[in-house]
Amino acid sequence: MKLSRLGEFGLINxxxxxxxxxxxxxxxxxxxxxxxIIPVNANLSHIFTTDMLVEKTHFLRDKITPYxxxxxxxxxxxxxxxxxxxxxxxxxxxxxxxxxxxxxxVEEFLKGYKDLSEKENVPLLGGDTTSSEDGIVINVGVEGExxxxxxxxxxxxxxxxxxxxxxxxxxxxGGLQCILxxxxxxxxxxxxxxxxxxxxxxxxxxxxxxxxEGVNAMIDVSDGVGSDLKHILKASGKQATVExxxxxxxxxxxxxxxxxxWNPFKLAVSGGEDYVLLLTVNADxxxxxxxxxxxxFSKPLYAIGRISGGKPQIRFQHNGKEVSNLNxxxxxxxx
Amino acid sequence: MKLSRLGEFGLINxxxxxxxxxxxxxxxxxxxxxxxIIPVNANLSHIFTTDMLVEKTHFLRDKITPYxxxxxxxxxxxxxxxxxxxxxxxxxxxxxxxxxxxxxxVEEFLKGYKDLSEKENVPLLGGDTTSSEDGIVINVGVEGExxxxxxxxxxxxxxxxxxxxxxxxxxxxGGLQCILxxxxxxxxxxxxxxxxxxxxxxxxxxxxxxxxEGVNAMIDVSDGVGSDLKHILKASGKQATVExxxxxxxxxxxxxxxxxxWNPFKLAVSGGEDYVLLLTVNADxxxxxxxxxxxxFSKPLYAIGRISGGKPQIRFQHNGKEVSNLNxxxxxxxx
Numbered sequence: 001m002k003l004s005r006l007g008e009f010g011l012i013n014x015x016x017x018x019x020x021x022x023x024x025x026x027x028x029x030x031x032x033x034x035x036x037i038i039p040v041n042a043n044l045s046h047i048f049t050t051d052m053l054v055e056k057t058h059f060l061r062d063k064i065t066p067y068x069x070x071x072x073x074x075x076x077x078x079x080x081x082x083x084x085x086x087x088x089x090x091x092x093x094x095x096x097x098x099x100x101x102x103x104x105x106v107e108e109f110l111k112g113y114k115d116l117s118e119k120e121n122v123p124l125l126g127g128d129t130t131s132s133e134d135g136i137v138i139n140v141g142v143e144g145e146x147x148x149x150x151x152x153x154x155x156x157x158x159x160x161x162x163x164x165x166x167x168x169x170x171x172x173x174g175g176l177q178c179i180l181x182x183x184x185x186x187x188x189x190x191x192x193x194x195x196x197x198x199x200x201x202x203x204x205x206x207x208x209x210x211x212x213e214g215v216n217a218m219i220d221v222s223d224g225v226g227s228d229l230k231h232i233l234k235a236s237g238k239q240a241t242v243e244x245x246x247x248x249x250x251x252x253x254x255x256x257x258x259x260x261x262w263n264p265f266k267l268a269v270s271g272g273e274d275y276v277l278l279l280t281v282n283a284d285x286x287x288x289x290x291x292x293x294x295x296x297f298s299k300p301l302y303a304i305g306r307i308s309g310g311k312p313q314i315r316f317q318h319n320g321k322e323v324s325n326l327n328x329x330x331x332x333x334x335x
Numbered sequence: 336m337k338l339s340r341l342g343e344f345g346l347i348n349x350x351x352x353x354x355x356x357x358x359x360x361x362x363x364x365x366x367x368x369x370x371x372i373i374p375v376n377a378n379l380s381h382i383f384t385t386d387m388l389v390e391k392t393h394f395l396r397d398k399i400t401p402y403x404x405x406x407x408x409x410x411x412x413x414x415x416x417x418x419x420x421x422x423x424x425x426x427x428x429x430x431x432x433x434x435x436x437x438x439x440x441v442e443e444f445l446k447g448y449k450d451l452s453e454k455e456n457v458p459l460l461g462g463d464t465t466s467s468e469d470g471i472v473i474n475v476g477v478e479g480e481x482x483x484x485x486x487x488x489x490x491x492x493x494x495x496x497x498x499x500x501x502x503x504x505x506x507x508x509g510g511l512q513c514i515l516x517x518x519x520x521x522x523x524x525x526x527x528x529x530x531x532x533x534x535x536x537x538x539x540x541x542x543x544x545x546x547x548e549g550v551n552a553m554i555d556v557s558d559g560v561g562s563d564l565k566h567i568l569k570a571s572g573k574q575a576t577v578e579x580x581x582x583x584x585x586x587x588x589x590x591x592x593x594x595x596x597w598n599p600f601k602l603a604v605s606g607g608e609d610y611v612l613l614l615t616v617n618a619d620x621x622x623x624x625x626x627x628x629x630x631x632f633s634k635p636l637y638a639i640g641r642i643s644g645g646k647p648q649i650r651f652q653h654n655g656k657e658v659s660n661l662n663x664x665x666x667x668x669x670x
Binding site: 001002003004006008011012015016019020023024025028029030031035036038040041044046048049050051052054055056057058089090092094095096097098099100101102103105106107110111114117118121122123124125126127128129130131132133134135137139141143 | 337350358359375376383384387390429431435442449453457458463468472
């Protein structure tokens with residue numbers, strides 16, 4: 001059987017996890033959450049995450065600037081640290097660069113990586129540089145630390161929890177759509193491009209939320225809120241009802257969706273790469289948490305649904321009505 | 336300027352290190368040794384290393400079995416942990432696989448990776464799996480731990496130290512030579528292939544040496560003993576005299592060198608990928624250390640030269656005579 005038929009999740013869940021399970025100590029957390037967790041002592045756990053970006057699979061060289069690529073390579077990893085509620089302590093950068101690259105390109109790439117490193121105060125402590133004839137490859141690893149009692153796992157969602165996100169959904173997918181459809185540039189496309197090409201990891205939000213009572217499960221939105229919520233539901237053994245009309249959709253995405261008859265909910269649910277945090281909050285703590293969050297970050301903690309009992313699946317609703325097909329265009333959902 | 340002109344060390348030393356220096360805390364060790372070092376407490380430091388293997392640059396798919404590739408991907412990283420004197424605690428594996436790969440190929444790759452993981456008792460705690468259209472890419476990261484007073488740095492070589500290695504030199508380069516020259520198979524070529532394709536990381540040796548008084552600088556031999564010794568000399572500000580006749584060269588490499596007029600010393604000095612440890616030992620402690628090493632590992636700790644004062648360079652000698660050109664064939668050095 002070809003690997004392409006097995007797919008990424010098949011490879012991880014059916015081959016890698018069962019093969020390597022036996023070596024993992026009971027107090028370690030391995031594959032299956034946003035980061036691995038190694039306990040150091042009663043007050044400190046060590047966490048780690050790594051992501052590989054391959055040219056043509058994850059980016060096209062003529063559609064992203066080297067600065068943006070450097071920024072994003074680190075951002076997607078910091079987002080995984082954020083999803084555990086952790087603080088990043090160091091990063092490692094491996095690059096396979098094509099020999100024909102200009103040194104200026106590499107300098108711009110490093111500038112993007114460095115600017116985000118500085119903003120989040122994360123030192124680059126190592127890595128590897130090599131030649132890759134057939135395309136650029138980037139692998140970043142980030143380590144972080146967290147107090148064991150603050151770790152936010154995917155498996156911690158409870159019945160009745162409010163499902164929340166820390167920022168807009170679908171903008172990144174909209175940005176990709178603009179690139180793929182060659183949509184003419186405007187202030188709206190610029191805003192979506194920005195989300196797609198230079199996503200801002202919600203590290204501060206993650207740490208703040210991890211320190212607040214009532215926050216249960218957490219994950220970052222990398223595959224799309226639909227797919228990532230399913231990870232929480234599977235790990236927690238719960239069901240979710242999601243209200244599409246509560247989704248935080250930007251004005252820019254609404255405008256472009258109207259113009260090109262996109263379905264912004266579909267982009268939000270399955271587009272991915274938003275790198276906001278998706279979390280579940282105990283209903284009794286939600287009002288208080290949302291108010292404090294608004295006060296601290298000057299932006300809302302958006303409630304988009306509820307956790308319930310039942311088999312792991314998402315029920316989508318729009319203004320109280322069940323939605324079975326998200327593939328219809330914007331006009332279908334227009335009020 | 337094209338990146339190919341700047342080269343790997345140029346990119347690291349001239350661009351990356353100066354750009355990122357400011358963010359590294361004073362008590363952290365970043366780029367410039369085999370691993371990064373983050374102090375945890377008085378008894379524990381956390382170390383980390385990462386290496387990227389790219390198809391065509393580091394391996395040819397039809398010259399290495401997937402099992403060997405999996406084994407080697409982890410081995411080269413464990414070797415860096417060994418070079419610090421550390422104990423590996425976890426590994427992370429990112430793979431970019433071409434979609435046309437057979438699942439059996441991937442399973443064999445993972446089997447090689449797992450067999451070494453089991454032998455060294457290192458759990459796989461995470462990673463990334465992705466598609467890479469234009470060739471296989473592998474990035475492995477390994478974290479480890481060590482007591483701060485046992486860390487072996489490149490910069491610790493002292494005048495008068497005996498330079499030692501923990502195993503044969505040049506076999507891996509000889510194996511590569513066999514592959515490149517399509518040398519017909521024999522028991523000798525098999526032995527060299529084994530060293531080249533499935534190098535055994537000297538983790539136990541590294542930990543044992545780190546615990547022994549008198550062991551100063553240490554590094555693993557990945558680029559060739561010439562190049563790696565220079566890293567020690569530069570970091571320590573010292574000079575070295577190396578006696579080629581003391582080099583541990585295997586009978587197999589000698590036989591093939593005779594037959595094909597290779598220079599085994601050249602292969603040993605600049606071939607690389609031996610993944611033995613190269614260290615300097617205080618002369619007063621050398622006899623005792625070598626005896627205990629022989630007793631514990633049932634193999635010698637080979638002395639190959641001496642550290643002296645002076646600018647960082649290596650003086651090669653053969654039976655007391657200066658050797659200025661290592662490019663001559665085997666016959667030139669035959670006694």
